[in-house]
Amino acid sequence: MGAFLSYTVIGIFTGAAYAIAASGLVLTYSTTRVFNIAHGAVGMVFAFLYWDFSVKQGLPVWLSLILVLGVCAPLTGVFIQRVITRGLGNAPVGASLVVTVAMTVMLIGIARQIWPPDARSLEQYFPDHLIHMGSVIVTWQQIITVVVSILVAAGLYVLLSRTRIGTAMRASVDNPDLLHLYGGRSDIVAALAWAVGTSLAALGGILLAPVIGLQYFDLTLLVISAYAAAMLGKLTNLPLTYVGAMGLGLGQSYIVGYLQYIPGHDKLTGLPAVMPALFLFAILVLLPQAPLRIGQVKGLVSAPVPTLGRSAVFGGGLIVVVILMAAGMADSDLLLVGTAATYGIVMLSLVLLTGYGGFVSLAQFTFAGVGAVAYAKLDQPNLFGLLVAVLISAAVGALVALPVLRLTGLYLALATMAFGLLMDKVVFTSSWAFEFNNPLNAKRLSIFGTHVNSIGNYTIMMTVFFVLISLVVVAVRRGPLGRILIATRDSQAACGTLGLDIRWVRVALFASSAGVAGLAGALLAGLRGTIVSNDFIFFNSLLLLVCVAIWGVTSVSGAAMGAIFLMLLNYLPGFLGKNESTQGLLFILLGAGAILIGRNPNGLMFWVFKIPSWIQGGLFPVLADRFPGMALKVRDFAGGDRDDEVIGEPGGAHAHRDEEEVDSDAVAAR
Amino acid sequence: MSVPILECVDVHAAYGRIEVLRGVDLKVPRGAVVALLGPNGGGKSTLLKVISGQMEKTSGHVHMAGVNVHGASADDLARLGLTTIPEGRSVFPNLTVEENLLLMSYAGVAPDKVFDTAYSYFPRLHERRYQLAGTMSGGEQQMLAMARALTSDPALLLLDELSMGLAPLIVDELYETVAKIAESGVSILCVEQFARTALRVSDYAAVMTGGRVVATGEPNEINEIMADVILGGAA
Amino acid sequence: MPLLHVDDVVVQFGGVTAVNHAQFEVEEGTITGLIGPNGAGKTTCFNVITGLQTPTSGKVLLDGRDITRMPVHRRSRRGIGRTFQRLEAFGSLTVADNVRTALDIHDGFSGIFRSANADIEHLLDRVGIAGYAQERADSVPTGVARLLELARALACDPRLLLLDEPSSGLDESETEAFGDLLKELASEGRTVLMVEHDMDLVMAVCDAIHVLDFGSIIAQGTPAEIRANKLVQKAYLGYADEADAADETKVMSL
Known part of the structure; x- marks a missing residue:
């Protein structure tokens, strides 16, 4: 019984930390439709930054927290929204996946570059003060994490349900264009969502780092737990996200605790580590079918296809x-x-x-x-x-x-x-x-x-x-x-x-x-x-x-x-x-x-493929002008130049043709 | 003659290669209700999109109260006194009625005043204030959309197909609201497929086909030609 | 037995009823018009018939067989083809390859060793867009893209063809040619159900017309009957006064 309670305490603690990270993911995804694969990497970098401030430079804990959560993380969030992921919400999902994966790689690179591999550790808060509740020992880190997660939930509730900008965040999920007609500024809404979301990623990272260790990959992959929890709420529902996070935290803790009683457990030592992935997979399998989307024409692709x-x-x-x-x-x-x-x-x-x-x-x-x-x-x-x-x-x-x-x-x-x-x-x-x-x-x-x-x-x-x-x-x-x-x-x-x-x-x-x-x-x-x-x-x-x-x-x-x-x-x-x-x-x-x-x-390759048509369409005529004697064959590329035209019908909500495509004819015509 | 609240001069707009507006000239005098009629695909909705800043024109000018608005974004215009109720249900379905009203205060009127005006005019919305807008009937949703026109105190109101998919009595109710808003001195441009309904409340009417305004006049003049325009010459 | 029977179909989106107990039949070999004002639920009806939208209640019967729960692609195999109001051409492919793809899908493995060029040429020629064969489908005018969708649907040799506003984007002479094509298709034994706003076209080619308003059928009949129908005029033009509107609402609630 005592063991069970201990596992429960650990599970609630882990779940609370997952919930914090997951709610940040939900916030950014639901307001801008950009799924941030790099959410965990963001948390990892800020956990390192927090270590740098509080341990390496010896700043007081409160100051480090304010600097990381109140200044650096929100500013980074706004930067990401404005510069890196801007406009990705309307792009094909592949584009936002590639960009945020690239951001993950970049953030891991940044962390390695600034903080080369070394033994580092973040201490738990008040490590010497343990609380004995009957046979169960609870650490202050655990209590703080649970309290913070409740505060985050309350704060998000107030933000989203009690303020106008929070309401606008939820509105922009449905219809950002309509929000414009209401006079709302969706760019400010998006920037705020990313600022808060990034801070929450950082908070999750800081709370879990003492337990998981300051490791580039382990902290980055923490995000899988956040994905899994968020997926239970279909990436938009915060209460369900909290439920998912708690369920995942508890489940993982019990598995760790009771694995030894499962027959063949020696072959399943990796199981606790993949619980989040399994959980994610299970929820994905149970998701209802997405209907076929209609009402969008687009042509993409069009790198030239060689014979x-x-x-x-x-x-x-x-x-x-x-x-x-x-x-x-x-x-x-x-x-x-x-x-x-x-x-x-x-x-x-x-x-x-x-x-x-x-x-x-x-x-x-x-x-x-x-x-x-x-x-x-x-x-x-x-x-x-x-x-x-x-x-x-x-x-x-x-x-x-x-x-x-x-x-x-x-x-x-x-x-x-x-x-x-x-x-x-x-x-x-x-x-x-x-x-x-x-x-x-x-x-x-x-x-x-x-x-x-x-x-x-x-x-x-x-x-x-x-x-x-x-x-x-x-x-x-x-x-x-x-x-x-x-x-x-x-x-x-x-x-x-x-x-x-x-x-x-x-x-x-x-x-x-x-x-x-x-x-x-x-x-x-x-x-x-x-x-x-x-x-x-x-x-x-x-x-x-x-x-x-x-x-x-x-x-x-x-x-x-x-x-x-x-x-x-x-x-x-x-x-x-x-x-x-x-x-x-x-x-x-x-x-x-x-x-x-x-x-x-x-x-x-888009640019590489353009070179020939640029040479023939741009360079040849210039050369021909300069050196009329040169036997350059100037070809008419009027029909082969790229055209950015968009097809549509009056009043129709047509998807736009990708502007940056290569015109296959231009190259094939060579 | 005073400066019209809205004046479009030779406005062209296109979706890619296909030109939808081919030189639209249209005036809305200050304080007047103008009905913009015509068959589907005539370019009415596109014109409203251009005026409201949702779509870029390829050439021409749009003047509002004598000022050439060029490159102004939809949200800028909304805060400057242009209220647009677009086609379809222009409410946020996953927000409650009250939250929808709260967002209407972005146009510049204090939230409390928005609630007061909306609820006193549509008591039904007060009854449903905690209900999600998307779960209300089409008529109630359109009421909520109209509440924005009532509460945002616009200088110019653009209405697009207010009646779409609604039962006649409800359409009637909505147009009573339009008439009331007009009485308070708001200038209105309303796009409508139900010509007769719209003509009842308007001071002037214009007919668009093929991306141009082909006829303008008093409501009764326009009424006579509408059956021909919509149901074909044989009707 | 009618080829298609839409039986008491209801589609609700949240609190909004897009299709409200719609009930109509389409006889084999005819051209049937489905008309009504904007937002009447015509395209939603098409989506229900082709399987892109599951109805809240009601049934769709093809040849007397209930196909309400059948997935989209199997309905196509049973002979339902369609075009879309908001274009769904394959934008990255050429016009000819759009049709080629349809033939590939329709023929399956049996088509691999057959050259489809003649068929494609024939289909494009038939709808009158052979001149655009080598252009990318997202760069042709709307009218051409609509005709392309028709050619693509024809590649699957459908018995029942659903056309959603096929003539928009066509000029007068093109519309006329299109009307002739529709009659030709019907004379081959194909059945056409079309949503169309060009009343001249509808009146000229349709054997029967169903009028949809507020998601329900408010009138059915021959073109002449529909043109004379007061309800239809009201549905399109609105109501001259309040008493009129009140009457109408009473009638509808019956």
Whole structure:
């Protein structure tokens, strides 16, 4: 009984802290429709900042709290709303996911850069004063957290129900345009929501840091608990969010306490850590079906699609370059080239899923991990083993998509995130995968009996795989499947009325994308010879997404450039653990890049694709004027220039065509 | 002649390549009620969107009380005395009646005064003040929307399709309110598909088709041609 | 037996009743008009028939079979096609590829090895927009996009075609050609149900007209009957005086 009460006390404390963080998430999402993936990272950075003020610089606790919660966090919130996420509420959900994921990466980079890895700790409040309630010991930290969560709830209630600006916050959820007609300023409303929301993230981080520890990732992933709690209230209902947070806190505490009584518990040591992810997944599965949206026309996509022939030429070129490199490079460098090919193939799977299909996956590297484990465990280092590994990954991908078949956009992305964490903490560490982070051995692949043994040859082979899959992706895009994918993105309602069951398209898409990622993982396992679960940690998926977002997720060339880019980063001293001192800086650069560019799904390739038409349309005429004798062929690009026109009907609420698209004709006309 | 409260001069507006307003000229004299009639797709609602600052015009001028309002945002205009009741139910469905009224005070009238005016004019709203607006009947919701016109003390009121989807008696009630607001000296431009209903309360009327104002005149003159315009020449 | 039977359908959005015990039938091989003032619930009726909106109560029967709970795509397989008032063309695809996609979806695997070019050309030609085949669907005029939606729906060879304001955005001569096309479709045995504001068109091509007002059918009949109907005139033009309105409300509450 005493134990039960103790677990309850811990559960209430954890739940209260979750509730604080979750309510901030709900506030920002419900007023601006931007789901902030980086909510946990924000809390993490401010927990570090609080440590810096109160411990490192020795400021009084009250002053540190005021500085962090009253000044820095709100100002950061306003900055995020004004500069980083402005206008994302009306953009496709993919854009806001990419931008906030990029923000997560950037914030982790900032934290690493300012506070390099070191042993730090935040003390609990009044650690020496324990309160004995019968057999149960309660700490002041716990009491303070619970009291603060009640105060936050009361404060939010007063703000949202008793003040005009709070009422305006709730109104802007329904209809921001109407709020304008009422004379309300939705930008002020949004800025206030983000200021308060960011402070709440910081508060949650500060209260939990003494318990969890000042760790970049642990504190960032805390947000999963906030997501799960907020999801119970469908991201808009605060009371239900509190209920969800409490339920999650208690459940987690009881699991920790009573796990030892469950048979086979020794294999479930990761379970308490993934409770939030499981909880999130369960709620997502139980969410009701979202109706098909109608009344929006939009054309997006439109990175130019090369012909198969052109792609083959480029692919051949790439292979030749790698062959030349293989001849002159050291093994350790070749390993990096091979790894880049892996990244490239995983990015291709994102081109398929996100670029063509419009779904964001936050756990693409996890599927690669599934492929790697399957390949290593099968111990069939040949094409058959590779195929089985791919099929297993595809099946797992379908399994993730199936339960959440009815969901769209944001919810689907969160489901992949929950899945990624689950695999990270439970499956990859369990005895039938990596066995507590032990390395797993895999053999090099043999093709029709020919062993590809040297690293050089293996790297060439991986490049060939990359090129082949690129060709397949281009072929898919040019074929009926690609058109159907784009059609489902443009109008689900129209696809439905034409007889297409969109749900199965989605499952098939997830499965094939996971299969491609699994192939990459299997090949990587063969390349490395040994793999560890850390190769496939969840955070790598985010890094990869950020990278491909910078170069453009809508084109195969974007994936190729993204992979080469990642490889070049590998050469810089200090990438991925080689040199701790610059890693943070890299994360910051990557994150900032994706924030700047990620809104446009065509990424940097958008600008690259424009160069030819700019040369022909802008430069040639100028040159022709200057040097009339030059035999430059000036072509009329009037029809090929980008046009930002919006189609619509009188009075119709039409979605606007993405302004920043590449006109495919302009490039195809070359 | 005094300066009109609203004057549109050669206003053009387009959705992308499709031009919806093709040179609209329209005047609303101070204190007058002007009905803007015409078939669907004629550009009436688009014109209101341009005037209220929700949509940018491609060319032309909009003057309010003699001032050229160019680039003013919808919320700026709302605080300066322009009240727009857009098409459909222009209330916040997930807020209570009282919360909706509270937000109406953004136009510049103190909340208490907003409540007083609204409840004394529509006692039904007082009965339902803690009810979510979205759960009320269409007529009651439109009453709540009209409360904004009553309480915000506008210089110019824009009404878009007040009657849409409402039973005739309720439409009638709403137009009584419009007449009452007009008596207090507010200038009104109202877009309406039910020509006869709107013409009853208006001083002038204009007919829009194809993105232009094709006829203006006294209500009885316009009434005669409306059946032809809406139901086709054969009616 | 009528091809389509909308049986006592009610759709409520919160406190607002968009469709209020609507009841009407559409006979096979006819062109039927569904008219009424703005906000009368016409598009909501279409959404109920195609499965995009679940009715609060009531049934939809196709060929006497209850399809009220059937998902959207299966209704399409049973021969219901539609166009949208607010356009739902695939904006990123060309006009021709819009139709190609519809054919791909309709034909499934059996269509993979067949070249669809002739069919596409034929369909685009039929609705009169062959000249736009290679333009992106989000850059063509509204009228063309509407005709494109019609071509796309025709690609699935529907028995029942629901057209939501098909003529808006068309000029006079285009509307006339469109009227002829509708008659041609009906003569092939297809059934057309259309929401339309151009009364000249409705009166010229429809075999039967249902008038929807406040979510209920207030009149049914031939074009001539509807034109002479006082209720209909009132529904469109409003009421000359209060007594008139009071009478009307009484009639409706009966």
